[in-house]
Amino acid sequence: MKLSDQKKATWEKNLRDGGLIGPMDTIQEHTKGDLWDPGQIPGDFIFTTEKFVYISGGLIGKISFSIPYNKITDLRLCNIGFIPFLPTGIKVTYTNENGKSEKKKCSVMKRKQWLAYLQEKCGISSN
DSSP states (O other): OOOOHHHHHHHHHHHHHTTSSOTTOOEEEEEEEEEESSSEEEEEEEEESSEEEEEEOSSSSOOEEEEEGGGEEEEEEEEETTTTOEEEEEEEEEEOTTSOEEEEEEEOTTHHHHHHHHHHHHTOOOO
């Protein structure tokens, strides 16, 4: 993680104030990447003790989400792009607050490392 202690504290305060993490949740890891929904939206992926969080960094429409690890039901490698050929994706399937299944396509460098990290946090074995 390349966040300084000061930056980490600022992010944690902002995430708590935004309702994305709980009062005792702390940032463990961080990486930059893109959410594909349906186009490419650059931002930050944050791995806390309890949740997988995304905050967009773009100027066009702020997007954010937080998914408790225990709500993630499937993790798979996928390709990304308007014509999906870039091998940088992780498809995260989870159960939302209404009990419906949703999917997020996340694009990160070193995706196998981040997939393994998420699998460990969620208790999902590799396929």
